[in-house]
Amino acid sequence: MVDKARDLDDLGFDFLSGSGDFPLSTQWLTNYESNDTLLGAYGAGIFNTVRLVVIGIVLATVLGVLAGIARLSSNWLVAKLATLYVETIRNTPLLIQIVIWYTVVFLQLPRVENAIEYSGLFYLSVKGLALPSLTIDGSFGIWVFFLVLGAVAAFALQWWLHRNEEQEGGSKHAVAWAFLVFTVVAVVTYFLTGTPLEPDTPHVVITGANIYNVKGGIQVEPEFAAVLLGLVIYTGAFIAEIVRGGIQALPKGQTEAAAALGLSGYQRLTLIILPQALRIIIPPLTNQFLNLTKNSSLAVVIGYPEIIFVGNTMINKIGHAAPVYLMIFGTYLLLSLVISLSMNFFNRSVQLAGR
């Protein structure tokens, strides 16, 4: 696989400015062409890893928090279903789950001409999921300026109402008012600036004899969808356990006192339980985010071009294994550092002050 002589000759990074002459299967926002430099190829790999990690972390957190709360639900059936989810997923290798999502679900979808579609809104086929997107035109910048103004106004209003609420008691619906102000500003200026966003809906085009393709909109490749689904469902199960542990570690008196004050179930959860549980949850949650980042590398087994896939392709084509793997480890290190630092920052803001 690796040419030894070539490898030992050159341990520098000069080779990156040359071209590897290989295509990558995904094109979403990367614009990589096969005659681009290897640095460009690796950059596309980094982008593919980062979009997997970022979207994965957000979705896994949402799923994990919901499942963790569901496990403690007073509703017997909901709690049992959540337990079933956690115990099945957590104890099965992620790799097998990804392979199952890919080969059993996404590769068995119909061909493009028979895609599962909903009036041009989305196409689900063996080539992946196509969703509508928006393209921007000239006046977009002006609209964004108004959006920022609207957001500032909304925050100011919320802060003011919230202060009133604290001083005078009673609910002034601060968040709802702020949201309303922002929406009104956004909608009105959208039409004033002459509708700067153009919808771009996916559509099927025939590019040759019996060759169908989906063009337009956002194309979610089946590899990306399979890995993302696998990562989110797997990590979500671990996060659910962390959330459950964090909530259970709180003294029961907190819930009881909140109930005695007349707070509703939703208020108890969002105002009393979760903010306190957050202090216990964040450190292990950070660990799960780091795990998700490293687990994103499993995408390589189904051919999703993340950094290890791109790196291995580069090594296959032109060698230079040592610098390539140095780059890969550097990238993971950087990603981990960014996640750790931002989570530490977040952690400091929720910890108890003083003592």
Next chain:
Amino acid sequence: MNVANTQDTRIERSTIDLARRWARANLFNGVPNTVLTLVSVTLAVYLIYTLARFVFVGADWEVVDVNRRLIFLGRYPKEEQWRIWPPMWMVMALGGLSYGMLSRGSLRDFAWLGAAVVFILAFLATTTNGMLFGGGVVLAIAAYGLGRLTIDRPLVRSKLRMVTIVGWFLVIPFAIILITGFGGVKPALWGGLLLNVLLAAIGIAVGLPLGILLALSRATSLPVLKGFSTAIIEITRGGPLIAWLFIARFVLPAFIPDAFQTDPIVNSMIVVSLFTGAYVAEIVRGGLQAVDKGQVEAADALGLGTFNVTVFIVLPQAIRAVIPALVSQMIALWKDTTLFAFLGFTDALSGGQAAYNQAAFKGSQIEVLVFVALLFWAVAFGMSRLSQRFERVLGIGVR
């Protein structure tokens, strides 16, 4: 008053009423909960229906049935199969002994174990294998009886406990020596689920002591040793296991002179052990930090040397505190052994993939993958349940 009481008891006695009350309290208290229940019922019914239909109607299990050997043993030679049985008996006997000594045994456990035995028996192809396995079951039951008998003989019990612990430590070396040694099977020919089991066993057998050493050297005040072990731990944990495995498989051989080349599978085993060691080190470090400082000071005051303090005072307490995390790491290692499928080794997953790539079984990916997933799930789930039981018996986390 009296009348109301009798009525109450009558209602309590009626099972239907009890069920109705329970449902009202747990499923239908309030509108949101009722909606949740209805949604969950739909989901549960759908899940059960799809699963049952798949297992009994949709699925064609022939592909698994025909390729049992491929999934469980890979390319492992048939005539050397006898080497697997003695370690397996040892595990079963030790398992029975430990269970008998730790727990009274419940009907529920026996039901689960019985189901597992029936499942395995149904899977063993030949009568000989069935009898060999049955022998192991008898051995396990006998060991369990022995464990129960010592309940009120503390002297015998403490000796038996020593034997069990030493036995557990010896089982992995014994298995590897018996399988490889005396003209046995080279690691390159290990395959199927056996490969996954041995990989996980070697990973933990090497990784655990290595991790403890790394953790201890990270906790010393010697700057060189401390820096060295910290660097090893952090660099290893910095990248994903699959990157390390790719390096060991495809990159490192280019830098090693031909005279020192080792078997690819051995290289990969070394990597897995190092990787496990780094994670174990971090877990044990947490345990070391949890040991009360007074323990060390008291031991020092008694005149124990540094070595004795570490081995007999600090480590036992540190490791006891982190047993749950160590078991989680073992489970993670067990699941990670599937990565070997993508390095060109025939483990259970790649054996399964080879099975569904056969022309005769086109389109049977789901049966094979679900079956392999189930195998991994069963072991991992069993381990996590065992560790929970173990924690309760040892009273970990209860103060």
